[in-house]
Amino acid sequence: MREVRLIQIEEDIQADNRKEAEKVRGRLAEAGTFMLNLMSSPGSGKTSLILKTIEAVQSMRTPAIEVAVIEADMDSQVDAETILDAGVPAVQLRTGGFCHVDSYMVSKTLPNLDLGSTDLLILENVGNLICTAQSDTGANSNVMILSVPEGDDKPLKYPLMFRECEALVVNKTDYLQMGDFDMGSLRRRAKKLNPQIEIFEVSCKTGAGVQQWAEWLLGRIGQ
Amino acid sequence: MHELGITHEILEIVLRYARRNRVTQVSKVMLEIGELSDLEQEWIQHYFDAISRGSVAEGARIEVKKLPCRFFCPQCGNEFVESMRKDEPLICYGCGSEAVEMISGSEYTVKSMEAT
Numbered sequence: 001m002r003e004v005r006l007i008q009i010e011e012d013i014q015a016d017n018r019k020e021a022e023k024v025r026g027r028l029a030e031a032g033t034f035m036l037n038l039m040s041s042p043g044s045g046k047t048s049l050i051l052k053t054i055e056a057v058q059s060m061r062t063p064a065i066e067v068a069v070i071e072a073d074m075d076s077q078v079d080a081e082t083i084l085d086a087g088v089p090a091v092q093l094r095t096g097g098f099c100h101v102d103s104y105m106v107s108k109t110l111p112n113l114d115l116g117s118t119d120l121l122i123l124e125n126v127g128n129l130i131c132t133a134q135s136d137t138g139a140n141s142n143v144m145i146l147s148v149p150e151g152d153d154k155p156l157k158y159p160l161m162f163r164e165c166e167a168l169v170v171n172k173t174d175y176l177q178m179g180d181f182d183m184g185s186l187r188r189r190a191k192k193l194n195p196q197i198e199i200f201e202v203s204c205k206t207g208a209g210v211q212q213w214a215e216w217l218l219g220r221i222g223q
Numbered sequence: 224m225h226e227l228g229i230t231h232e233i234l235e236i237v238l239r240y241a242r243r244n245r246v247t248q249v250s251k252v253m254l255e256i257g258e259l260s261d262l263e264q265e266w267i268q269h270y271f272d273a274i275s276r277g278s279v280a281e282g283a284r285i286e287v288k289k290l291p292c293r294f295f296c297p298q299c300g301n302e303f304v305e306s307m308r309k310d311e312p313l314i315c316y317g318c319g320s321e322a323v324e325m326i327s328g329s330e331y332t333v334k335s336m337e338a339t
Contacts, residue, residue, distance in 0.1 A: 002339040007244050013232050013254075013331045099225050130261055131225040134331070159307045160259040160329065192313045195322075 017136060021103035024110070024138025031115035034221035035123060037101075037139035039161065042127030044147040045171040047079045048204040050122055051086055056214035057120065057223075065119040065223055070109055072101045072126050079124060089113070100131035103138040120221055129154070133161035141220060147172040148181045155189035162190050166220075167198040169213055174203040226263065230270040234280060236333045241279050244338070249280040251337040254287045257330035259307060262287065283336070292328030296320055 012018070028035050040046050050069060058064040069090040071080035074097055083090035091112045093105055101123065113121065123139060125132045144165040146154055149172060155162045162168065168190055170183070183201065190197055198216060202209035237252055252271075256262045264287040275281045291304045294313070301317030307328065315323050 002247070004250065004337050004339055005244070005246075006335055006337055007240055007246070008335050009236060009240050009333045010335075011236050011333050013229060013236070013333060016232065016235075098228065102228075134225075134260060153310075156308050156310055160261070163259065163325075163329070188312075189310065193307060 014135070017102050017104070020107055021136035021138040024103050024106050025140065027110060028115070028121070028138070028140065031118070033115050033118045033121050034141075035106075035121040035137075035139040036217070037123045037125055037137045037142045038145065039125045039129070039132045039142065039165070040127060040145035040147070041129055041150055044127070044145045044150065045204050046124050046127070046145060047082055049145055049169060049171060049202070050083065050124060051088075052202075052204050052207070052210050053122070053214055053217065054086070054088055056210050057218055060211075060214060060218060061223055065218075065221075066117050067120045067122065068113050068118045070106070070113070070121065070123045072105070072124060074098070074126060089118075095126055099126055099128050100135050101125050101137050102135045106138045119223065120217075129158040129161045133158070133164045141166050143167045143169065145169045145171050146186070148175040149179065152182050152186040152189070155186070155193055159193050162193040162197065165194070165197060167200065167213075167216065170199065170201045171204055173201050173208060174205050226266040227270050227274075229262065230267055230274060233267070233285075233333055234271065234275055234278075237280050237283070237336060238278060240336065241338065246279055246338040249283040249336050249338045251284045251286060252280070253334040253336065254285065255290055255330050255332045255334045256287055257290045257328040258292050259329045260331050262331075279338075288334070290327060290330050293326050294323045295326045296323045298322065302326070 054067045069083045070093050071090055072093040077092045080090045080092040093109045142165045200213040268285045292307050293304055295302050296315035298320040299318040301315050303316050314321050
């Protein structure tokens with residue numbers, strides 16, 4: 001009988017994904033493209049915010065900045081079609097039931113895009129507040145949306161997501177009057193997890209706050 | 224699906240170290256997971272059993288050590304542990320400062336394994 005040995009490993013489970021993510025960032029830098037990874041629950045308004053954001057950033061700079069979208073979905077391509085209908089280049093990334101996008105999936109999708117003429121690449125991640133936060137996609141910035149109907153307690157339930165994001169867009173502020181969502185509590189809870197997080201209150205429906213968010217994004221991508 | 228993907232990565236790391244150390248049977252795999260990184264031992268074990276079949280890691284027991292969130296206070300040098308899921312302000316126990324830095328709590332590590 002051979003003796004039981006203790007073998008030290010000390011390896012980050014996601015080390016390989018992170019390495020690939022660095023390669024993605026390298027390719028983006030070469031092409032002069034800024035990639036935004038947008039995460040949220042299903043139904044929080046990712047596709048609506050993307051459309052509003054593109055409209056805003058393109059109207060705020062001359063010549064208009066070029067935007068493309070990667071639509072990640074478990075299976076359907078409804079969102080990609082919505083983006084294409086708006087005249088924005090979009091490619092579908094089918095995760096095939098996988099709950100989040102990782103850097104390998106992005107790496108395989110990049111050749112389907114004309115990066116050379118894309119200033120801003122928006123990745124619409126799978127609707128999910130858990131797994132998406134754990135995986136580096138190769139993006140330059142992580143941003144999350146929380147919609148008012150979801151409640152102000154989400155930082156307590158999904159702390160990692162709030163920690164991993166540079167900005168939090170609170171969408172559907174037009175619903176504020178209809179429930180007990182407390183913006184002060186949300187801000188306090190989010191800042192506890194991530195003191196640097198930028199918080200924008202928007203309504204894709206009325207357009208309120210979209211301008212401020214778009215201004216921040218343009219500043220972030222250096223435009 | 225999340226746990227399945229993660230379990231694949233864990234198995235890959237384990238098999239890499241098994242080859243490197245000429246291991247014939249892995250009996251235990253120790254993981255260190257921070258409080259902020261959601262991961263359930265039961266599911267990891269379930270998936271690991273399924274995907275390790277026929278390899279030297281078949282039958283290995285997965286042991287998850289949960290690490291709490293640790294903070295450092297640059298004001299007074301104090302180090303302390305605090306849960307990030309409690310709805311209370313985060314302040315240093317030593318001096319009451321709010322400007323504390325998280326130093327651990329999001330670990331996602333294969334720490335070691337026992338093998339013959």
